[in-house]
Amino acid sequence: MIYLITGCAGFIGFHLSNNLLKNKKNKVYGIDSLNNYYPTKIKRERLRILKKKKNFFFKKIDLTDKKKIGIFFSKINLDYIFHFAGQPGVLYSFKNPKSYKSNNIIATKNLLNVIHKNKIRKFIFASSSSVYGDQKIYPIRETFKVRPINYYASTKIVCEKLIRRSFANCKNKFIIFRFFTVYGPYGRPDMFIHKLLNNVKIKKTIKLHNYGKNLRDYTYIDDVVKILKYYIKLKHLKQNIFNICRSQPIETNKLIKKIQKSLKRDIKFKLIPKVKGEMYITHGSNKRIFKRFKLRFTSIDKGIEQTIKTYNLKGF
Ligand SMILES: NC(=O)c1ccc[n+]([C@@H]2O[C@H](COP(=O)([O-])OP(=O)(O)OC[C@H]3O[C@@H](n4cnc5c(N)ncnc54)[C@H](O)[C@@H]3O)[C@@H](O)[C@H]2O)c1
Numbered sequence: 001m002i003y004l005i006t007g008c009a010g011f012i013g014f015h016l017s018n019n020l021l022k023n024k025k026n027k028v029y030g031i032d033s034l035n036n037y038y039p040t041k042i043k044r045e046r047l048r049i050l051k052k053k054k055n056f057f058f059k060k061i062d063l064t065d066k067k068k069i070g071i072f073f074s075k076i077n078l079d080y081i082f083h084f085a086g087q088p089g090v091l092y093s094f095k096n097p098k099s100y101k102s103n104n105i106i107a108t109k110n111l112l113n114v115i116h117k118n119k120i121r122k123f124i125f126a127s128s129s130s131v132y133g134d135q136k137i138y139p140i141r142e143t144f145k146v147r148p149i150n151y152y153a154s155t156k157i158v159c160e161k162l163i164r165r166s167f168a169n170c171k172n173k174f175i176i177f178r179f180f181t182v183y184g185p186y187g188r189p190d191m192f193i194h195k196l197l198n199n200v201k202i203k204k205t206i207k208l209h210n211y212g213k214n215l216r217d218y219t220y221i222d223d224v225v226k227i228l229k230y231y232i233k234l235k236h237l238k239q240n241i242f243n244i245c246r247s248q249p250i251e252t253n254k255l256i257k258k259i260q261k262s263l264k265r266d267i268k269f270k271l272i273p274k275v276k277g278e279m280y281i282t283h284g285s286n287k288r289i290f291k292r293f294k295l296r297f298t299s300i301d302k303g304i305e306q307t308i309k310t311y312n313l314k315g316f
Contacts, residue, residue: 004029004078006063006111007085011188012126012179014046015221016082016228021053028055029076031069032085033062037092037099038189042316046186063107066114073114080232083111084126086159089190090278093151104155105162112166122173122232125163127156129180129217129245129282139285142178142241150277164240172236177228180245180284184221184303185310192216192252193304196259196267197311205268212253212271215281217245220298220306230293245284246297258301262308 003020007013008030020026030050034043050056061068063085087093087103108125115123132140133147148154160176167174187194199206227244231237260267274280289295298306310316 001025001079002027002029002077003080003082004031004076005082005084006031007083007126008032008050008058009034009043009047010084011186012182012221012224013082013084014050014186015184016084016225017050017056019225019229021050021056024055026055027057029078030056030058031061031063031072032058034060035103037087037089042186042189045314045316063110064102066110069110069114073116077116077119079121080124081115081120081122082124082126082228083108086126087155088128088152088188090130090150090152091275092190093155094277097151100151100155105158108159108162112162117167117170117173120173122175123163123167124228124232125159125174125176127160127176127178128153129178129243129284130279131157131160131178134279134281138281138283139247140243140283141285142239142243142288149279160241171240174240175231175237176241178241178243178284179224180217180219180243180282182219182221182224183307185307186314186316187221187307192255193259193307194311196256197263197308200263200265200267203268205270207272208252208256208269209272209278210274210280212251212256212269213280214252214278215249215283216252216255217247217249217282217284218255218300218303219244219246220303223295223297226295227289227293234292239288242289243284243286244289245282245286247284247286248297248300249281249283250300255300258304259308262301262304
């Protein structure tokens, strides 16, 4: 099979590419702009690992560059496209909304305009739990109304609409996955666990928003990859939107204790009030995913242990 993964140097794109490359019959094309939203050192390290495989082909392309992507797509035929490139992060969307418009909305529009919809088997999009905002009932099901409380979430909703419209006549050809706080080795340094590990390393205090009472539905990267790989193979899907979550949220205060135990080091933290635009709880339902695929999710203890092990060994 021939795969394209946009955002292959990013956290999720890297893990998926790395897994697909294990099958030598697969060809994986990766695109990434290698932007500096967070230090590029980790993106380059992820790429270095992928480039060791002969069936991986990387092209540094910014998806906002219509001309370049036009040329790229005129030369290849693809079976699956995973569109994981984008501008993530909730709080940064208040600081730099332009980056969300370009890298989420415009990038997705450009990509949809150049792909050969009839020829591909599936187009898979990385959406986010943040589209749901704060709800009254938990766990959140895919049928719940979206209630974005930050610009990041709004751009993901626009992308979802663009994809639905673009594939209106071929409903079985796209899947939108709404990820809930994915974590694991080589994780994003702007997300809580790796931010914490980096702070501990330099003995810096970490701020716990909402006095450490926020709840997050942490989902381990290997579980995410397993779900992605299973679902893309299904020919007929009744639905196109799926939550990917463990459905067992954990409070930041509890998570800190687990990390402290595993790290065997003191963690300096400061409790601060709720931060504007941040959700209080992310807690998804995974019933829809489980209808077709049974998976024993990685426990948070095991996931943290694996993450810290790689961090201690590789520094990421
Ligand atoms: N990690 C999570 O918990 C999580 C949760 C919900 C949704 N998501 C979504 O999943 C996707 C992947 O997330 P991630 O955690 O791997 O993020 P990431 O930032 O590590 O990866 C995204 C990659 O996309 C690249 N990119 C950004 N704009 C680009 C452009 N215009 N052209 C080409 N490449 C570009 C970046 O350089 C980066 O390497 C993102 O769309 C994100 O919004 C992630």
